[in-house]
Amino acid sequence: MQSLENKILLEGQVLSDEILKVDSFLNHQVDPFLMREIGEEFARRFKDEAITKVLTIESSGIAPATMAALQLGVPLVFARKKKSLTMADQYYKAEVFSFTKRETTLIAVGKPFLNADDHVLIIDDFLANGQAAEGLIDVVQQAGAHVVGIGIVIEKAFQDGGTRLRQSGFRVESLARIASLQDGAISFVKKEKV
Amino acid sequence: MQSLENKILLEGQVLSDEILKVDSFLNHQVDPFLMREIGEEFARRFKDEAITKVLTIESSGIAPATMAALQLGVPLVFARKKKSLTMADQYYKAEVFSFTKRETTLIAVGKPFLNADDHVLIIDDFLANGQAAEGLIDVVQQAGAHVVGIGIVIEKAFQDGGTRLRQSGFRVESLARIASLQDGAISFVKKEKV
Structure with missing residues (x-):
């Protein structure tokens, strides 16, 4: 998504080879117009999937x-x-388990809010090692519901979460895919043909 | 806001004289159409205030x-x-300090995201004892910025946060004001003339 890549290039701060800070528009301050555009893009990509519910994890996924x-x-x-x-x-x-925070968090979804006939689109702000997405998939599957796909705002494609999820058969749609943050420079994965 | 009051009556669960559970549309599962309507209503009420920023607190305020x-x-x-x-x-x-959780939480806003010339609308999902709102006001004032007002989705008017904030001179706009939850029944504060 070009406008998202532009925003990342303009405002993203590379803190290390692995850490990209985007708290001016996604994680702390939030650009509501960009969020609307992101929402429209996810809806466009998954519009034929008869989705019944969107599932994310607090807090940065919510917007x-x-x-x-x-x-x-x-x-x-x-x-x-x-x-x-x-x-x-x-x-x-x-x-x-969060690799950045080096701690394990319990995530929970109330049973009334996921049912066996739900077709669930999982959305999150970042995909790195894939732990959060896998936790959410686990929760959906406990309910007997179906994971339609995973929509990610920013994928760190140099970490293995995206590869592992795709190899497990999940459709992962990332609106921006970072190839590398080395030497303080942000580069994106080259577009495949759609 | 009539549609919000209707939703509260339809789906709100009174857990005690003080606790109203609305996790089917606001705190855990979220009704995005109602959130849009709520956003429109806040914007309508504060449209003449030259607001430059909206401030909330994770997580339920974000939507x-x-x-x-x-x-x-x-x-x-x-x-x-x-x-x-x-x-x-x-x-x-x-x-x-949270009265429900009986614990003190530190809230933090990065300095780049609040400036002395900001006119800030504070928004939160609930107003009860007013601690969260007061913490957010404190943060805005540390930045030298101006609190334009406080927009609340559900005010528990039988607790003293709203009164205290209004007595301190803040404009508080609550879209639903609960007068009482006694005996398992939800009653709203009668509308004043606008």
């Missing part, structure tokens, strides 16, 4: 996922990150 | 605040809840 849900005309559910879980039997839950 | 920011044509900033803060001098920060 783009709300816009995608609006465009698709379906509810959004955001998984909660929990330290511990009271009334654990009321939730589908999974453990997600 | 309605994104929609309000879109309608107002300004960026959204969501304050981060932190356990601890590395590089603390890069943030405006405040401590927020």
